[in-house]
Amino acid sequence: MSVIEGKELRIIGFLCNWCSYAGADTAGVGRFAQPTDLRIIKLPCTGRINPLFVVRAFMNGADGVLVSGCHPRDCHYSEGNFYARRRLEVLKALLPVLGIDPGRFEYTWVSASEGQRWRTVVTSFTEQIHALGPMPTFAAGTCLDACLHQAF
């Protein structure tokens, strides 16, 4: 179910293995209806997330990027999410100066048991990205552009 009938946008989700990936699974097992625009990439920890993953995703045509990990003080590796929070806050200053709307990127915390919260996050983030529409592209056309902007 995409927010706009028939047209999904490309949203990338970087999720930690221990909390948020399990939380997304909980939402699935609970059969909660959710938008389907999000493509999930599972990582061991939000501390593994290089902010360049997010920049690269946008440069390769993502319309939105969501990062989700364990709540503060609940990180499987104790401190990964604390480092991640600082890095991602700094990233928030880079994206708009590059011309990437700050609304296209969010980070949050969802635990393994919070299936309902996961649904809320995915639904509202997806709505937010649909309100912004597809990411504007560079005008310079290359084969890569052509390939990225074919309808999937």
Next chain:
Amino acid sequence: MASPIEELKTAIRQALPDLDMVIAWTAGPDSLSHTPLFITDAADIERIEWDSRCSQNLAGYLTSLRGKKVGIVAKGCDARTIVELLQEKLIDREDVTIFGLHCQGAVDARKVRTELKVGRGVQGVTIDGGAASFAVNGETQTARLGQVLQEKCFRCTGADAEVCDHFIGEHGQPPQVDDAPVSTLDMLEAMGMEDRLHFWEDQMTKCIRCYACRSACPLCVCQDHCAAQSRDPHWVDQTDHPREKLMFQALHALHTAGRCTECGECERACPMDLPIMTLKQALNRQIKDIFDYQAGTDPDKTPPLFQFREEEEHIKERKW
């Protein structure tokens, strides 16, 4: 009282016997930009120059000279780079002797060429009040500081080398510039998102991927291990597209986040005159706001991305 340059030469003459080398500036092929001088022989001390043409941040050489006893001449901003290198334990305090100066501002050779149409034969530069005077072939040409100083000097946070072993001359304030041009960052912030993207697209179309910005950056210490050259992961591909060039700029900005002292070398080195320090300035603004931190000011402080707090006072997380 001796002029700062004579005082500097005297101090270096005294210190040189205990050092392997002293790095200073001397007249080079470009009369608007002095060149580094590596002094091992006292006879070279006479060749030292010190004025607003000493733009290059000599601190960039320190990491590759680690293990040697090195003396270095530093302006306010150069000293902040040295402090940052000390904070990151990339150099050893006991091996470095800093000759600190008060700086009146560094001229941007490119701007002088376009504003004053002078290039060759500049014999001297003096800064007085809001103006810079250039002695060229027996004549004097004058310009407003806002026309000829480097971008970084308009926001200089301290023109004296704060951390040093020998302070030369008098302490003073950063240049007072009342006609500074609007910064690229402020200009971008007045634009819509899509226009910003196209602004960078235009700029990056001009980038020739020489990586002079990286080579000149005193904090880019990875040498042959730069992520831009890595194939796995392949952060930046070889496509000649503004996207890949902008990706590299994002990589440089994020790798210097919380470390960049806005020394301006990336921009000064860029042969295409691209405003690439803008990205680092944007990150620094945020870092000041949320971590109350400025890189290169305190040798005992830990850079903000090397640490965290469980409760981050100034970070407002979104409530879903």
